[in-house]
Amino acid sequence: MSRRLLVFLTVLLLAGCAYQDMPSAPEPTGPAPEPVPSGVLYGRVLRQDGRAATRSTVQAYQVSDEDTVRTGFAMFSLGLFCLVPGFCPSPVPAKVDDGGRFAFPAEKIKQVKHVTVTARHAAEDGQLAGAEVAVSFEHDPGTQQRVPDLRYWEPPVRVDGSGDRVTVAWPELPGGAEYALWTLAERGQPQPTGVTTRSTRAVLDLRPYEDQPTAVIVVASAKNFLYRAGSVALPAGSVPPSRGAGCQVGDAGKALVRAVSPCALTDGDLTTNAEVRTPCPDAASGCPQPTRHRICVDLATARGVSLVVYRTPFLSDGTIVELSTDGKRFRSVGHTAREAASDDVQITRISPPITARLACVRNDRFGFAGSVLDEISVW
Incomplete structure (x- = not known):
């Protein structure tokens, strides 16, 4: 995955323009059915074990050549994509049915070559944010095209240690990936920690998060996909010596x-x-x-x-x-x-x-x- 695409998908997936209300109905227990060709873009969203992920929202972001030129500096240099008014292409939502299938009708998809489709799962108990996945691909305008399966990556993320530093560990994404750690407070947007690795463990300094409730998010990038595991709570960090100075x-x-x-x-x-x-x-x-x-x-x-x-x-x-x-x-x-x-x-x-x-x-x-x-x- 190119550096530009990685930055684009990371900011899009983690920051986003807005979070929709998540479906709350129980999910089916059986395997997700194959999607039925419909609209111009269609596909399905799955849990890691292959079940239909019906508690999901799916959106398509259509990036035209004009958008790339207009947002290129902010998106790739400052990481401001979707955070500055006027820079975020409006997403097109798709309804997820009881089989995890979705479709985008022709009137909702513009004649653009670059499309990113994202899926966000509802947060589980104890999570500040649920799993997410995004795929970016070349779109052939005017044709019916299946979106690659949006399968969540839901690894058990382990946080060990105490004091000012902890070790965060997770299973490898099948096929390998580049990983990064982000954090999320109860209020605010996800923030990069600067920790990146090809290993499946990393050390995180807790001091910048002080004593406020904070969760860690493991992000994995592979080919044209970006995966975000559900958040995991971090132990409270220390109060800085400057508190009250x-x-x-x-x-x-x-x-x-x-x-x-x-x-x-x-x-x-x-x-x-x-x-x-x-x-x-x-x-x-x-x-x-x-x-x-x-x-x-x-x-x-x-x-x-x-x-x-x-x-x-x-x-x-x-x-x-x-x-x-x-x-x-x-x-x-x-x-x-x-x-x-x-x-x-x-x-x-x-x-x-x-x-x-x-x-x-x-x-x-x-x-x-x-x-x-x-x-x-x-x-």
């Missing part, structure tokens, strides 16, 4: 100013946009807050820093992570790459650890105006 703000070349306490960026609320404010010298003025280009978390005493995580739902291209012992001299330790600028969770690892009292984010181009960050966490 004070904040300081400033600009390059200027002294830092202590922010109002408590700091909303170290309060443990990982999903609410918050503003760091400085004391108001004149309440009558309404106390407008200037755009700051540097925001720092003050750890009170110098300590070894090995990980800095900041969260924002907005583009963070060009944001630099810095460390300082005195608030005067700053050392850059990480830079948000353009291809990662759409991720809500930005992770900078420092190895070996560097001693610092202040951990900062800096953006010289845009700065931090208003409530643009959710949290800054430091270990």
Whole structure:
């Protein structure tokens, strides 16, 4: 599978434009019947054991050459496909019958050459998200075509370990695959962890997820298929040493100013946009807050820093992570790459650890105006 196709399918499958309500009726126990030719695209969706997967939603995404040009930069470079209004081709749903069969009528399918069909299964008990599968293929407009079987991959995913790291293990997808780990919180979109492997086990650092309920998702890519196993809960991570710490703000070349306490960026609320404010010298003025280009978390005493995580739902291209012992001299330790600028969770690892009292984010181009960050966490 090409790198572009993999990124396209991953973002499409994991983020999607919208999740539909899932069917809840019990599924049949026998093997799924063969699909009956109908419409211009038809097929069936199955559980891993061959049963009809009737608790599924099926959609087709039609990507024209114009869509590819229009969305190419966002889809393949920023991973923003389906997350930016106007960039997501509208999906066409298909009804799944009691045999797991589906069909797309001719009037719903455009004259395009590239089609991706996805199937999403309802979450089982204890899951935040159920299994999903997607296939991308060349479509011959004007002909009746069978969609390759959409068979879910439902491996038993095992999570072992405690503390800051766990090992995630799973059986091999028949024929082999490339695997990646994603995470999903109770609120929010799936997020890439950066962990990819051809092995069937991987080590995951729990610190970026702190003490919030989080699940891990194993994604497998093979040929033109992308599979997502159902989510599995992770043990709670540790509370960062920065929890409850004070904040300081400033600009390059200027002294830092202590922010109002408590700091909303170290309060443990990982999903609410918050503003760091400085004391108001004149309440009558309404106390407008200037755009700051540097925001720092003050750890009170110098300590070894090995990980800095900041969260924002907005583009963070060009944001630099810095460390300082005195608030005067700053050392850059990480830079948000353009291809990662759409991720809500930005992770900078420092190895070996560097001693610092202040951990900062800096953006010289845009700065931090208003409530643009959710949290800054430091270990």
